[in-house]
Structures are given as structure tokens and as C-alpha cells.
Amino acid sequence: MAIASNEVAFPILTPEEMDFIRAHGERVTYNDGDVVFKAGEAAIDFFAVESGELEIINPTADDASVTVHKAGEFAGDIDMLTRRPVIVTAVARGPRTVLLRVPNEHFRRVLHSIPHLGERLVTAFAQRRQLLQQSGVLGLKIIGPSQCAQTNLLREFLFKNFVPYTWYDPLADNGARALKGVNKTPKDSPVVICSDGSVHCNPPLRKLSHCVGLYRECPNGNYDLAIVGGGPAGMAAAVYASSEAVNTIVLDRLGPGGQASGSSMIENFIGFPSGLSGAELGTRGALQMYKFGALFITPVVVKRLVPGEEYHTLLTDGDEHVRAKVVLIATGVKWRKLPAKNAEKFEMAGIYYAATTVESRLCTGGIAIVVGGGNSAGQAAMFLSESCPQVHLIIRSDNFAKSMSDYLASRIQENPRIKVHLNSEIEAVLGDRRLSGVELMDKSTGQTTQIDCCGVFVFIGAEPFTSWLPDEIARDEQGYLLTGADAKASGKWPLTAREPWPLETSIPRVLAAGDVRMGSTKRVGFAVGDGSLAVTCVHRLRT
Numbered sequence: 402m403a404i405a406s407n408e409v410a411f412p413i414l415t416p417e418e419m420d421f422i423r424a425h426g427e428r429v430t431y432n433d434g435d436v437v438f439k440a441g442e443a444a445i446d447f448f449a450v451e452s453g454e455l456e457i458i459n460p461t462a463d464d465a466s467v468t469v470h471k472a473g474e475f476a477g478d479i480d481m482l483t484r485r486p487v488i489v490t491a492v493a494r495g496p497r498t499v500l501l502r503v504p505n506e507h508f509r510r511v512l513h514s515i516p517h518l519g520e521r522l523v524t525a526f527a528q529r530r531q532l533l534q535q536s537g538v539l540g541l542k543i544i545g546p547s548q549c550a551q552t553n554l555l556r557e558f559l560f561k562n563f564v565p566y567t568w569y570d571p572l573a574d575n576g577a578r579a580l581k582g583v584n585k586t587p588k589d590s591p592v593v594i595c596s597d598g599s600v601h602c603n604p605p606l607r608k609l610s611h612c613v614g615l616y617r618e619c620p621n622g623n624y625d626l627a628i629v630g631g632g633p634a635g636m637a638a639a640v641y642a643s644s645e646a647v648n649t650i651v652l653d654r655l656g657p658g659g660q661a662s663g664s665s666m667i668e669n670f671i672g673f674p675s676g677l678s679g680a681e682l683g684t685r686g687a688l689q690m691y692k693f694g695a696l697f698i699t700p701v702v703v704k705r706l707v708p709g710e711e712y713h714t715l716l717t718d719g720d721e722h723v724r725a726k727v728v729l730i731a732t733g734v735k736w737r738k739l740p741a742k743n744a745e746k747f748e749m750a751g752i753y754y755a756a757t758t759v760e761s762r763l764c765t766g767g768i769a770i771v772v773g774g775g776n777s778a779g780q781a782a783m784f785l786s787e788s789c790p791q792v793h794l795i796i797r798s799d800n801f802a803k804s805m806s807d808y809l810a811s812r813i814q815e816n817p818r819i820k821v822h823l824n825s826e827i828e829a830v831l832g833d834r835r836l837s838g839v840e841l842m843d844k845s846t847g848q849t850t851q852i853d854c855c856g857v858f859v860f861i862g863a864e865p866f867t868s869w870l871p872d873e874i875a876r877d878e879q880g881y882l883l884t885g886a887d888a889k890a891s892g893k894w895p896l897t898a899r900e901p902w903p904l905e906t907s908i909p910r911v912l913a914a915g916d917v918r919m920g921s922t923k924r925v926g927f928a929v930g931d932g933s934l935a936v937t938c939v940h941r942l943r944t
């Protein structure tokens with residue numbers, strides 16, 4: 402959440418709420434020092450304190466006390482819903498502690514039965530995780546250079562999946578000490594030290610997901626609905642489908658949130674007048690999915706779709722086969738690469754395609770360059786100007802008011818930390834081992850100048866993730882998927898008995914939603930609308 406508040410994170414339940422929990426659980430008594438649950442245990446039960454005290458401690462910081470829950474308070478955070486291994490340990494304190502215990506498998510019933518109580522619990526869980534993350538001393542350690550693509554991929558993966566970690570640069574004293582402590586050198590980085598003390602050099606995402614307890618085998622079952630992509634469109638579809646008892650699986654290569662997680666502040670999504678960060682949207686959406694019991698599998702890349710009569714089959718990079726009556730493709734787009742000399746060398750290692758707290762920390766106090774004339778670039782420039790004394794916004798055209806919302810364009814013009822370069826393009830990226838600057842060309846004069854910087858943030862348009870799909874699926878010349886009447890007009894629609902549904906592609910029972918769909922507006926609200934509409938089509942098609 403935007404500002405984690407202790408009051409929201411640690412509410413005291415009313416006597417009525419405690420009575421309700423009592424009715425769903427059992428009373429358990431503990432003595433001083435009894436361990437109620439231990440870091441590393443998965444699918445823990447829910448515990449509310451009836452009397453006595455329950456201390457929460459952080460095993461990765463010499464068992465430092467995180468908080469002490471008293472009567473009316475409760476233990477647990479996001480992992481109550483994800484059912485992943487918890488990251489803290491709970492110990493009873495005082496001569497006699499009485500807890501109300503609700504088994505994990507019944508906990509969803511508590512959430513659903515009294516929506517107001519469910520809302521308080523879920524909000525508290527999310528805020529607690531944020532407070533823990535902000536404490537900066539919890540969870541696993543990643544030691545790797547700030548400008549290292551693999552280090553940044555590991556960090557993005559953990560960030561998207563709410564796994565707390567502390568990042569160290571091997572060139573800083575604490576990073577060098579941490580490496581020495583496990584007999585590694587900067588050459589081994591990125592090095593991951595897990596909470597159980599195990600050390601891994603440059604682990605693949607699947608291996609890392611095992612280490613942090615995130616791994617969940619992708620079940621080779623038959624589903625009503627398989628969703629490829631867990632961005633706003635995929636998450637919205639998963640929330641609606643699972644809340645309506647449609648047997649649903651979601652597959653994503655990195656975790657929930659999609660590219661929206663790369664947005665520092667979304668101000669045009671209905672219901673959030675003061676805006677919300679992409680990370681916050683991702684967290685809320687994911688919690689809602691988990692609350693309704695959707696099955697979310699990550700990291701998994703879907704490599705092929707094989708259309709079938711009754712079931713379509715999705716083949717993954719782990720050789721899993723997922724069969725579903727209806728498939729929803731919500732794979733979004735990837736940002737176009739910076740077309741400049743040397744840019745490839747600094748991909749995700751100085752050149753970034755998102756501007757969240759993860760990337761901004763890599764450039765704090767330095768000079769940042771943002772490339773692009775749309776809203777995403779504008780938001781990134783505003784966000785980075787909070788932590789960078791100078792931000793250069795590089796725009797190819799001669800007028801950025803054409804491509805950016807008025808409110809944003811005016812804020813940028815009024816911001817003394819942002820310098821706008823119109824008619825300009827980056828010719829080359831400079832640096833040896835680290836990115837150190839760019840060569841900028843003013844197209845109106847032909848002059849080039851050099852600007853020193855520590856990061857280049859690129860937002861110059863996108864292309865859809867559709868190359869893995871079979872030829873039978875109709876696309877436009879840029880690769881966006883045709884749906885509804887457009888799919889029929891493509892000549893690839895094979896049925897004569899019926900027309901395609903509005904979100905149906907040219908393969909019957911394969912739908913497309915969000916940014917990947919031709920003609921969709923590339924915005925969160927539209928992706929969410931598409932994902933929700935997809936579920937109506939699912940109801941018609943799965944029978």
C-alpha cells in the first residue's frame with residue numbers, strides 16, 4: 402500500500418469479530434517460549450490472541466522482535482493467502498497464552514463470511530508485508546551489481562511475488578562483507594543467500610522459486626479456463642472466474658501485476674482519486690485472486706498452444722501440459738528496445754523498461770535519462786525526479802503535448818529538475834563496465850552532445866507477445882491478435898455454425914484480452930474491462 406500504517410497493519414478485533422473466529426476455530430493454550438509457528442512452515446493456520454502475548458521474531462536478523470500481538474490481535478501476513486512458507490517465527494510469551502486457531506483450509510470461509518472482517522484482515526496482511534519489506538533487514542540477500550541484468554531479473558521476480566529481500570552491491574562495504582562471509586567473490590554474482598543459509602550463484606528463476614518456497618508444480622490437469630499472463634487483464638479474469646467457481650489456472654513468466662507493476666503512479670484508474678502505484682495494484686489484484694482460490698503458477702513461460710476439439714493444450718518451458726476448454730491470452734506487450742549503439746550491452750544493466758522503486762534505487766542521487774513522449778515516459782520522469790537531482794526527458798518529436806496527457810505535460814514543464822530535449826534521439830550509450838552516459842543528437846541542428854548519467858529509462862512503444870502462437874490465430878501486421886468481427890473478417894475463422902464472441906480469436910475458444918488484443922486501448926482500466934468481459938464468454942463457451 403502507498404503508506405503502510407501501523408493502525409491498519411495491527412488492528413484490534415472487536416469482541417463480536419473474536420466470537421466469530423472462535424466459532425470457526427479452537428482454543429489452544431501455550432506456555433512461555435512455545436513456538437506457535439516457525440519461519441519456513443507453509444500453509445500456516447490463522448491465530449488470534451484471546452489472552453497473553455504472541456511475539457513475532459525475525460530469524461534473519463538475530464531473532465529481533467518484529468512485534469508483540471496482545472489480546473484481540475492476530476498473527477499472519479500475505480502468506481496466509483498464498484500458503485507459502487512464512488518468513489517470521491511466532492513464540493508465546495508470558496505464563497499462559499490462549500490463542501484461537503483456525504485451520505488454513507477453513508480460513509477462506511472466515512474471509513468470505515463477514516466481508517468487513519475479511520477486508521480488515523486482508524488489508525492488514527498486505528500492510529504488514531510492506532512494513533516488513535521497508536524494514537530492509539528481512540528475508541534473503543541478493544548480492545550483485547546494480548547494473549547486472551541477471552541481478553535485476555532476480556530482484557524483479559522477488560518484488561513481483563512479495564518475497565522480501567535485501568540487495569547489496571558487491572562494490573559497497575556491506576556487499577563485499579556479505580560475499581566474503583559465504584566465500585564468494587564478485588565474479589560469482591549475483592549470489593543469493595536464502596533465509597536457511599543456503600547459497601546459490603546466479604540461480605535460474607525456477608531454482609530461486611524453490612529456495613523461497615514459491616515453487617508450485619504446474620499441475621498437468623484439465624481446466625475450464627487457462628489464462629496466459631497475470632497482468633491486469635489476466636488477474637481481472639482470474640478474480641471473476643474463480644469467484645464464479647470456474648476452474649481456473651493462471652500462468653505467468655514472472656509473477657502477478659504485468660507491466661502495470663512497472664508504473665510508479667497510476668492516476669487514471671477509477672476508484673483511486675489520489676492514484677496508486679503499479680506495485681500496489683498488483684498486490685491488491687493478486688490478494689483478490691488468492692482470496693477466491695485462483696491457481697497462479699509462476700515462473701512459467703508458455704511456449705506453444707495446440708488447439709484441440711474439446712480441450713486446447715498449453716506447453717510450457719518446463720515441459721508441462723495444461724489442458725483447458727477455454728484459453729485466455731493476456732500476454733500484453735514488451736517495450737521496444739532502445740535503437741542506439743551499444744544499447745544491447747547495457748540491457749537491464751543501466752537501461753531499464755520500467756521505473757519503480759526497484760529501478761529508481763539504482764539511480765538515486767544521480768542523473769537519469771528518460772526516453773519517450775507518452776504518459777509512461779512522463780510518469781517515469783516525474784517519479785525519478787523525486788530521487789534524482791536532474792532528469793533529462795528525450796523526445797523524438799517537436800511537441801510532447803501531442804502524445805502526453807495535459808496534466809502530466811504541465812507538471813513536467815513546471816518541474817525544475819526535469820529538462821526536456823525535443824527533436825532529440827540517443828545515438829549511442831557510453832560506458833565500459835558500467836553505463837556512464839549517452840550521446841544525444843539534436844535532429845534539428847545535427848549537433849551531438851554527451852550527457853553523463855547512471856540510468857536510461859526507455860518508454861518508446863511496444864510489440865505484443867504473440868510469436869509463440871500458431872499460424873491459425875489471426876494477427877495484424879504488428880502481431881496484435883484479431884478478435885470478434887475482425888477475427889471473422891480475417892478469413893481464418895473455421896466455424897459456420899456461429900460467429901466468434903467479441904473477445905474470441907480466429908481459433909474457437911481461444912480468447913484475447915488487454916494490450917495484446919488489436920484495437921484495445923493500452924491502459925489498465927481497459928485491460929481490466931477486457932479480462933472481466935472474457936469471463937462472460939467463458940460461461941458461454943465451456944459448456
Ligand SMILES: Cc1cc2nc3c(=O)[nH]c(=O)nc-3n(C[C@H](O)[C@H](O)[C@H](O)COP(=O)(O)OP(=O)(O)OC[C@H]3O[C@@H](n4cnc5c(N)ncnc54)[C@H](O)[C@@H]3O)c2cc1C
Nearest residue numbers: 630632633634654659660661664703733915916923924925
Ligand atoms: C511504466 C508504465 C506505466 C504505465 N502507466 C499507466 C497508467 O498510469 N495508467 C494506465 O491506465 N496504464 C498505464 N500503463 C499501461 C498498463 O500497464 C497496461 O495497459 C496494462 O498493464 C496491460 O495489461 P495486460 O494484462 O493486458 O498486459 P501486461 O500488464 O503486459 O501483462 C502481461 C503478462 O503476461 C506475461 N507473459 C507474457 N508472455 C508470456 C508467456 N509466453 N508465458 C507466460 N506469461 C507471459 C507477462 O509476464 C505479464 O505479466 C503503464 C505501463 C507501463 C509499462
